[in-house]
Amino acid sequence: MRTVPAASAALCVRCPARPPSAAAWPAVVVAIGAVGALGALATPAGADNATRPSPVVAEAAVAPPAAAPLSKKQAYLEAKKLASGGAPAARLPRVGAPPTKVLSLFNTWTHEWIALDPAGDPAPSLVGRFLRCHFTNEPTEMDRRLARTLLAAARHFAAPRIHIVSGYRHPKYNLMLRKKGHEVARDSQHTHGHAVDFYVPGVSTKALHAWATAQGMGGVGLYVASGFVHMDTGPIRFWGGQ
Numbered sequence: 657m658r659t660v661p662a663a664s665a666a667l668c669v670r671c672p673a674r675p676p677s678a679a680a681w682p683a684v685v686v687a688i689g690a691v692g693a694l695g696a697l698a699t700p701a702g703a704d705n706a707t708r709p710s711p712v713v714a715e716a717a718v719a720p721p722a723a724a725p726l727s728k729k730q731a732y733l734e735a736k737k738l739a740s741g742g743a744p745a746a747r748l749p750r751v752g753a754p755p756t757k758v759l760s761l762f763n764t765w766t767h768e769w770i771a772l773d774p775a776g777d778p779a780p781s782l783v784g785r786f787l788r789c790h791f792t793n794e795p796t797e798m799d800r801r802l803a804r805t806l807l808a809a810a811r812h813f814a815a816p817r818i819h820i821v822s823g824y825r826h827p828k829y830n831l832m833l834r835k836k837g838h839e840v841a842r843d844s845q846h847t848h849g850h851a852v853d854f855y856v857p858g859v860s861t862k863a864l865h866a867w868a869t870a871q872g873m874g875g876v877g878l879y880v881a882s883g884f885v886h887m888d889t890g891p892i893r894f895w896g897g898q
């Protein structure tokens with residue numbers, strides 16, 4: 657039998673250790689803000705939301721469009737207008753609706769972000785893809801109560817973002833973890849798409865745990881050393897605190 661890796665000491669019965677945090681995420685937060693602003697500018701009032709950019713953030717999508725260079729005559733007229741106190745109205749960006757407030761979710765395994773409407777109910781396909789098994793890359797249909805709970809946590813703590821430590825765990829991955837000596841449950845709620853491990857940056861794990869326990873949704877696990885909380889939609893039960 658293989659020696660149990662030292663990292664498994666940080667594991668609890670149901671969850672793997674939290675992956676290393678991403679050093680680069682603050683830069684991506686800025687990118688999400690830019691997406692919101694650009695989306696608001698580019699979308700006319702009353703336009704179908706389906707025409708908005710995908711909430712999955714790609715760096716290339718946030719580059720602002722380059723302005724057309726002014727001809728010599730235009731530049732002269734602009735300068736003349738400015739000198740006389742007039743505003744160069746034709747060169748100003750079109751005024752649109754203010755950027756929508758968004759909740760950013762960050763997946764600490766895949767380093768992907770999605771931006772959600774804090775008051776909305778995200779599409780199951782988007783949530784399933786975002787919380788897919790990072791080992792097999794396969795999504796599943798996540799219990800819709802999980803995404804709603806993440807949004808509720810963000811509203812409660814007035815948090816602009818939530819970091820996901822674990823979502824769906826394919827049974828193959830779960831079995832591999834068990835074979836490697838990790839103490840994960842044989843029939844973990846993660847393998848059914850019924851569990852999520854997460855933390856809220858700036859909020860203590862204990863405060864998040866207290867809130868999670870009060871929801872009465874299902875299982876709640878506290879992982880103080882790894883700094884996250886497990887929530888699932890299975891039977892109500894509690895563990896952790898070590």
Ligand SMILES: [Zn+2]
Nearest residue numbers: 670671853886
């Ligand atoms: Zn878990």
